[in-house]
Amino acid sequence: MENYVHAIPTKLCFGKGVTDRLTEELGRFGKNVLLVYGGGSIKKTGLYDKLMKTLRDGGFTVFELGGVEPNPRIGTVRKGAEICRENAVDVVLAVGGGSTIDCSKAIAVGTFYDGDLWEMILNPKMGRKALPLVDIVTVSATGSEFDPIAVISNPETNEKFGAGLLYPAVSFCDPTLTFSVPPYHTASGSIDIMSHIMEDYFSETPDSDLSEGFAETVLKSVIQNLPIALKEPDNYSARANLMANASVACSGIPRYGKRHSGWPCHALEHELSAYYDITHGVGLAILTPHWMRFILKKDPSVRWRFVRFARNVWGLDGDDEDALALAGIDALERFFRESGVPMTLTELGIGSEHFVDMAKHADIRGRLTNAWVPLTTEDAVAVFTDCL
Amino acid sequence: MENYVHAIPTKLCFGKGVTDRLTEELGRFGKNVLLVYGGGSIKKTGLYDKLMKTLRDGGFTVFELGGVEPNPRIGTVRKGAEICRENAVDVVLAVGGGSTIDCSKAIAVGTFYDGDLWEMILNPKMGRKALPLVDIVTVSATGSEFDPIAVISNPETNEKFGAGLLYPAVSFCDPTLTFSVPPYHTASGSIDIMSHIMEDYFSETPDSDLSEGFAETVLKSVIQNLPIALKEPDNYSARANLMANASVACSGIPRYGKRHSGWPCHALEHELSAYYDITHGVGLAILTPHWMRFILKKDPSVRWRFVRFARNVWGLDGDDEDALALAGIDALERFFRESGVPMTLTELGIGSEHFVDMAKHADIRGRLTNAWVPLTTEDAVAVFTDCL
DSSP states (O other): OOOEEEOOOOEEEESTTGGGGHHHHHHTTOSEEEEEEOSSHHHHTSHHHHHHHHHHHTTOEEEEEOOOOSSOBHHHHHHHHHHHHHTTOOEEEEEESHHHHHHHHHHHHHTTOOSOHHHHHHSOOTTOOOOOEEEEEOSSSSOGGGSOEEEEEETTTTEEEEEEOOOOSEEEEOGGGGTTOOHHHHHHHHHHHHHHHHHHHSSSOOOOHHHHHHHHHHHHHHHHHHHHHHHOTTOHHHHHHHHHHHHHHTSSGGGTTSOOOOOHHHHHHHHHHHHHOOOHHHHHHHHHHHHHHHHHHHOGGGHHHHHHIIIIITOOOOSOHHHHHHHHHHHHHHHHHHTTOOOSTGGGTOOSTTHHHHHHHHSSTTTTTSSSSOOOHHHHHHHHHHTO | OOOEEEOOOOEEEESTTGGGGHHHHHHTTOSEEEEEOOSSHHHHTSHHHHHHHHHHHTTOEEEEEOOOOSSOBHHHHHHHHHHHHHHTOOEEEEEESHHHHHHHHHHHHHTTOOSOHHHHHHSOOTTOOOOOEEEEEOSSSSOGGGSOEEEEEETTTTEEEEEEOOOOSEEEEOGGGGTTOOHHHHHHHHHHHHHHHHHHHSSSOOOOHHHHHHHHHHHHHHHHHHHHHHHOTTOHHHHHHHHHHHHHHTSSGGGTTSOOOOOHHHHHHHHHHHHHOOOHHHHHHHHHHHHHHHHHHHOGGGHHHHHHIIIIITOOOOSOHHHHHHHHHHHHHHHHHHTTOOOSTGGGTOOSTTHHHHHHHHSSTTTTTSSSSOOOHHHHHHHHHHTO
16 A cells, blocks of 8 residues: 545535535635636526626626637637736636636636746646636536646647646535536546546555545446436436546545556547547547557456456456456446447547657656556557557 | 535645654644643654654754543643643644544644633534644544544533534554554454444435445455454554545545434443543444344334445345344444454443433434434433443
8 A cells, every 4th residue: 555645625515506605605715706618508508697697696797718628728728817817816717527627727827827828737836826716517527626637738739738736726516517418428528537547446556445445436336327317317316426426536535545657548548639639538438448458468467457347346257367357348348338439539530640649749757657557659559559 | 415515624644654744744833832642652652752853853842741531531621722822832733543633623722712611612613713733643543633523521521522623734644653553442443433434324325326335445444454453463554454444434525425414323432431431442342233233123114224234345145134134233243342342331340320311411412313213312221221
């Protein structure tokens, strides 16, 4: 068991109707609010109108930054920071999914950052001066509401990086706000949740009981609740479990006591979305089973972990451990496919032309080598190729 | 699934050697330190000398309050608060188990409390002005390092209450510091951990997956690691898992999404220790199986939960659910007994003479009635009697 530090300052308010406390929590920080949101789904659902009324009735002055991209761009961050500086904004209010919250983290820190904001993403640091961030989560996926990471893209350089910048001060997670999330994003969000868990679960530390139990609990809960949420979008219990899973999955808690890794599968996916702007969870769904088969073949000594995955997560059994290890991966792939997302790069119109560049670029900062089974750039190309 | 709020401001540093950062963390708050400890085991182990040297070398001025009782008394709290006021103490440093940390919480808040400190315990409130509290945990048991509760006794009135007062600012959990904990306290501490989990696990909410999984994970981990720690006191992995379990068990996290209850079994045990000054975990070991059998008999509709406990925690199986429910309780009782603690009140020299008074006193603030299976005072007397 490895050492760890738990320090999550976020106040997370979970459940039906929790946003009733929004103005109370927001008011602690001031009256000038930057409202950040994405492509406008909050306008379609009526949440935008409801919030604007609440904020105006509460005496808040609202500035707006809409249109945050699904893979939020550094240009949008720059725009948001500019609005905050010009209008003496007191608090950033993000309403949306991980992209909106990530973008808002970068805005909150960027407002006081002296220098180019892409530099800030490339050289992240916790504890920099920042505006407080309050968020209302509308998609169960990244868990950005309970971690300090902002994943930001730079389309000019085809780069996408996760930077540890800032924990939200307050996060509101009302599962009823996710009732309107369409099946495709419900599925890709759930795959994102599972991927966060699996990047830490597939590690060499075998004796950190809490991490193992938490990881298997989250995986089994998503496996149980995603199909229900797809069939009955307003099933509160299913949506609530997915939402609770999302927050905890990326919080770091499921890796307490385990050796850290560079999340190689995420590194590969960030290349895919940087080049092709695809949905993160879909990229992960395609990559993960192939990455698993690849490392299992490259280093058969990791088989015990895949056997445990097959037994404890999928309830599979059998004496042939080689077969069992593969059966667990197959079960995962089947589950992803049945949730309705594309499972090959070809279906997304992606060919092999950039694989070498993407692999080289993924292989920095130890993202591929700081792993249980380290990957070379050739390995990364092979995994991409398996995904065609 | 019920609503919840997560807001734990404590920075918890876990692992071998983490106290190397003590002066750095302590220094953030000032140079005048009140060092609080218990019956002197930290002097026997050499920890006291090591700490005093570290603190003096770091330029700290140390005031001392030793001799905190296993069930810490309000008189000791008063004494500590007095020292803090008289010496302009900046930060309280608790070194020990739950008793020492609980006492220190009450001292930290009591320093600024205007009024009698027993009143403060009877009318607890979070957010009162307080000195910052840093702790070094030396026993895996109460989880006081990761919750805001202080359990304080008043021997004049035979009262013992848990008051929500203050989260520690920083908690240091180094499993190697628990290598010297003798078997009796290793066992009773582990029983305390399990009891914290079980008080929330035995509840009516069936669909909060994370809570269920976290609870079963902690219970299974204690069941696996306690026997190892008893046999090999310096087994790092076993001690580390017990220590990680202790912190999370009382953190509230394993009850997120579940209906809260008044922890009736704890309420009954607090009466036992208030009257007889017994070790908390031992009182819980004696009471818990009898309380379980009592509520199962009183309200057979709760059987499904006991069946789940038998299956998921103890790995038992069978078609006769009545037998299975009881078999889970029997397994728990056997596990407690095999860990070496007394399992009857008679062995502790306790008779029935105060049962009625204790039951009446336990039945305040909804501690017996705000429960999955509410208990009357007659029920409480019956449970006590079963424990003879």
